[in-house]
Amino acid sequence: MSRKRWGWVLLIGILYFGMMGAGSCGKKAKDQIGRAEAAVEEAKQAQAPEYAPDEYKSAEESLDSARQQFDNRRYKKAEEDATTAEAQARDARDKALAARRQAEEEAARRRAEEERRLARTNTSALFGDTLNDYQNVPSEEELARQVLHDVHFAFDSSELNENARGVLDLNIEWLKQHPNVKIEIEGHTDEQGTEEYNLALGARRAKAVYDYLVAAGIAPGRMRTISYGESMPLNPASTEEAWSVNRRAHFAVMQ
Known part of the structure; x- marks a missing residue:
């Protein structure tokens, strides 16, 4: 086989494996973007926009960047940004759940204090003057x-x-x-x-x-x-x- 023909075979091989590699990278990036999207949605359901707004915003920005990189066929960068977005979304979700639970416990504490106050008031009223009048007990x-x-x-x-x-x-x-x-x-x-x-x-x-x-x-x-x-x-x-x-x-x- 002539050198020229060998050169064409080598070039075709390089192009073929390059396309295969790009396709593999593209799939990995797409899968990672999917995981990041799911994580951001979980954070949203956990009310992260309200309880962890900074972390949630960072996750959204990283996810947007990953999508743009993917559209521009920068698959490696897209995968990296999507991985960052997933981690940020998990962090936002965890912080939101913790903050939400703390807020609920504080609300429960205030409510319990009011209930204890009412309980003492009701008990005092019920067992105060009424005990002197049996018919009103x-x-x-x-x-x-x-x-x-x-x-x-x-x-x-x-x-x-x-x-x-x-x-x-x-x-x-x-x-x-x-x-x-x-x-x-x-x-x-x-x-x-x-x-x-x-x-x-x-x-x-x-x-x-x-x-x-x-x-x-x-x-x-x-x-x-x-x-x-x-x-x-x-x-x-x-x-x-x-x-x-x-x-x-x-x-x-x-x-």
Whole structure:
């Protein structure tokens, strides 16, 4: 074979393998951009634009750069930018979830403080002057409905935080003073998540309260649990404020 022909064969081989390499790089870059897009969407669903705006903006900018590099067939740079975007989006999501949980716990703390204040006020009013007039004394069931207060939970959690335990301690004190009252502990959730998941989450919340009361000395025979999931919201709005109110365990009196 002549040198000229060998030269053509070599050139064709170089072009062929170059195209194969470019195609492989393009696929890797495209796949990475897809992963970055999914990560950015997850961050958005976690409310990162509100709770971690700087990190979320950086992820969006890196993703836009990756798309531009891909359109210009700079596949290696596109893949690098997409990898950066994915990492930034994960960081934004994690920070948003942490900030969101902190905000919810602070709201729950304030709500619990108000509930404890109301509980003390109601108890004082109910057991003050009315005890001097037997005819005006409400029944134990009526008292329970006024004195036993709900406890609230953080997003996607059945853990009793310090504020929830404080409210429960007041409820326990009253229940020990009224051993004939039987209660049903209702578990409730917000509307986020599937119906099946929320029923299970509501059951875990009711069980957490039940276990706390049993550990404090309330007889198991005085209590039962039930989950209503998302079906009985106190506030039907689709806002964070409404959701935080609806994530609760409620005390109902058993007749």
